Amino acid sequence: MNLALSSGLENGLSTSLAEHIMADATADTLAAINTVQAALNVIATLQLTAFRYPPDYALKNGTNYDYIIVGGGTAGSVLAYRLSSDCKNKVLLVEAGSYPPFESELPLMFTTMSKMPYDYDTSSVNDNYTAQNLQDHIVSLTQGKMLGGSSNIGHMVHVQGDPHDYNNWANILRDDTWAYKNVLPYFKKLENLTDPGLLASKYADLHGIDGMIKIARQIADVDCFYKKAFQELGHKIVADTTSFTSSLGVTNPLLEIGDNLRQSSSLCYLAPAKSLSNLCVALSTTATKILIKNKIAVGVQVVTSSGETLELYANKEVIVSAGAIHTPQLLMLSGIGPKSHLEEKGISVIADLPVGENFMDHTGLAVAIQMESDTSTVPAPNPFKFPVPMTALYAALNSSQTYPDYQGIFLLFPHDSAALMQFCANSFKYSHDVCNKFAAANVGRTVLFAVHNLMMPKSRGKVLLASTDPSIEPLVYTGTYTNEYDLDLMTDTLMDFARVLKTKRFKARNATLVDTGLCPGLHDREFWKCYSLAMSATLWHYAGTAAMGKVVDSDLLVKGVRKLRIADASVMPTLVSGNINAAVTMIGERAAGFINDD
Template sequence: MSVMLGACAGCGSSGPLGAMVATALQFFAASQCLLSEPYPKQADVANGSSFDFIIVGGGTGGSALAARLAERHQFQVLLVEAGGDPPVEGIIPGFRSVLKESPYDWNFTTIDDGFSSQGLAGHHEKQPRGKMLGGSGTINDMVYARGYPTDYNEWADIVGDSWNWTNVLPYFMKTEHMTDRKIADNEELMKLHGVDGEIEVSGAATYDKSTIKFLKAFEELGLEIVDDMTNPHKIGAGRFSHTIRDGRRDSTLTAMLNKVQTGNLHVLKDTFVTKILIENDTAVGIQAFLNDKEYYFYADKEVIVTAGTFNTAKLLMLSGIGPKDHLEEVGIDVVQDLPVGENLHDHVMVLYFLATESGTCSYNESTKLFEVIKYLHDATGALSYSDSMGAYLPQNADTPNLPYFAMYPTCVPVGQLTVDACTTAIGYTAENCAKIVAENAYSEIIPLPVVLLKPKSRGMVRLASTNPLDDPMIYSGTFDNEEDLEGFPEAVKFALSLVNTTYFKEMGTRIIDLTPEECKKLSELDMIKCHVVKFATSAWHSVGTAALGGVLDAQLRVRGLAALRVADASVMPRVVRGNTNAPVVMIAEKAARFIKDAYGLDNEIP
């Protein structure tokens, strides 16, 4: 649904449209310096080399942790990433969706469970994950969210007070450079934000017309408009802050890893780690493939896995760390019997679609080419920022400022959707996508996700075989606990009531009915639940497969083993109420602190 770099509608045509495309291409050819990044060079290291620390996975957590450890000149750090450098699209905020289902994506999907998501193509949920430096932080929507104090206090109940809200907040602030004016100009809000960190957290350069309309509609429905969507004391509807700097994506890769110039950080790209080497219950190194050759690298101090919720679980199990029964079933010697791969869960998202008269979307087909030119000229315009918004609903009146459901409406201009784009972006069947595309031929489309933020259901990750090249088997467990369905009818009805607000009613807004026939025979509440089960999908925030308190101790160390830690989304025992990128940065900062403490090094955060 985003403008795609290289999309050539109008290429070769005559008239103004063809001229605009030609001009855009000329600007692109001349602007490679503008769109380049100083990514780390490929390390030249010999097979069998030793380092103090080996970090497996150069995504959000790995990039941050490598940069922090490299601050200490006495540490030799090896960072190993299965992918390479991001393409140009990874820099431009407006192209945030185009790398999904590309070679820069692991392209994971869940296993068909015969129950949930049966309305989706292949009866499975898409699970895009970045396969490049920056990882999923290079393909995400750049939303800056933290979750809420209750989320971290739940972690503390499981694993200890070092993970409660009071003790994690300084690690959010450490990396944060807040410039979003609606927050930065508020002295009270700024008590919870940082200004000296590496990653810029900014506000939109301009406000999209659609965002303004959505906010007014939610206010009409009784939600308070809030300036800071990370405010732990007040929820409602508002604009998100985003990790964007000067019209470019900002992340632990661009703001931290790319800035390391100490000479003690060695980065191996396009290097696929297949096993953690363990001797006498101690991690001593890794086995990896590079240029179709097998390599061994050794860690004098520690191996830290930051490969993400799915690949971390897979690598640990390939290394003999996981559930004894499963490892024996696939023929792997058990090194440590731990619940690796268990506790998988995610925010559960169900998309509804509204059709409305033209006038709500900020941009259309005729303006997007101009926006490409504007961005390539001076990194401004619609492609340089994001103005996404959300609306939070509490679970009940007893917790009015604790979100339980979220809604994230967007706007698709007339004629922009195709069946292929629809099936790729959201995973719907061609039949259902054709219904949406038919409406889009003459109407704007409002995708309206309704998202459960605190699911009780749990799935799992398992090995498909002992072949490290096989994708992990991902069992979503969506609605494994029926209690997760209970709140959906009320949340869905609230979301769809947008059509009855003043502006959207005037625009003739209507619901596109995709409800399966078998659901229509039921009562209203059961019909909504039936629809939700059929169309449930991931919000791409999966966590929990190497959880604190189960697989890990309070300092992110794998239980029963020495010199092995994990520092990515897999460590979350329970998912936070919000996007998971910023919490993963916090986790990496905590890991750096634990490691520096272990080796007697001071740190500025007490």
């Protein structure tokens, strides 16, 4: 199944791929994507999804609201819906982007969405150590800049995480509020499980059935082969990794796809709020400062799409849900952050807090395995489904451990696949040399593209202000492998994963690791340590920069400043075991619960 953006692009990338291998298939892919993106930009001007959402609200200087929410992304959409559901609340949602583009609703299209106007596309600072085989030697930090935020641009994998993750949060905070047994009801509140097999299984009790976001598995005929290959290595095949005891095993992951549409937070939470007259949604409006008097948040300063600067006031709370990169930026611009850094920038310090520190991401990379020969006709892709078959593995190196050390997401690409090149060049943004080697391996052969990542890396980066000008993106130091433990663990987990090449099933299909040419020698420990560093990339799971216990308390209130709350991935004290969108949505639900309780 090829991922086709249009019949023209499919012809340009699939049927002629073999002819271009000796040239630069990656350049061809990126050029074709640029052409399609230009067309999509024109279509975006029609605002084809605007009919689903509340209209763009015309702001007036000095207006009062009960709640002002900064950021209409994953968690912000949840909060806007939940708070405005009480008709006594007047709620303002401020979003720097606009309506989601039409293509965001089609599960097939997500590989086209990076580096578009609705992607912040912040870049990491080149550390001259990691990411050196990515384009420009930097990490392109894709983030959604639109209603629904990154829930409209991510890969739609829905996973709660392991109970150990949340129990660890509870231990860090010395507050049982965040233990798994206490966050599970909020996961169930957001979920609408539609998968018939899981609804009839023991896993049904761990999922919601009438929540806002529809979730289900997408199972292909080939999945059984790959699950059984990992079973040969001792991994359990499970219908779902959601569990009170252990999330280990190989499975078909749940996807946030329902009714043939991506189940983004905007579609699932903001669209139902369209008719609420007490919800005001201000688009293309950037919050530049939190207004604080006597250490009480009283409102926000914003710049509108017309360039007008306004001050808006909150009677009850200001809630920041701008994400793990832009939440710390706004806090620091407002005088909340590390004293030395703020003073260096000439910003008056209101609260000396470690804002911007503790930046986390799932340390990840891609491994390509060339599988069997194939010349069969590939059917046209279905735009309403995830583009290729996918299985997931959650594994621990220690057999007595109940929570995973690493996650593997395995995507199976048919021969001569346009989709493989799009994943490599436009999603992961590997160099032309790397992607060309993957393309060459894909000529006449299927390729298993393994997205391999650590669940709980110890390395930490940071976010700093590049300028006091809010329009200038902050500096992001990813910190990848700054703790050598992570490099060693990545090496060990890759060696553990690579055992699959020796299974009878993989041998029967003449499976071979695709050589990137970056690391010499046999596939021994030194090879995999070299590979870990050479192929280091991002999983787009940024978190931790306003962490609970450090910047906010366990009710998500900013320490030292009243009536100011944070609700997004930045509050995570540690990462969770898997893709983080479900956890961020849960945090939005939890924040709404805290506010309603107050």
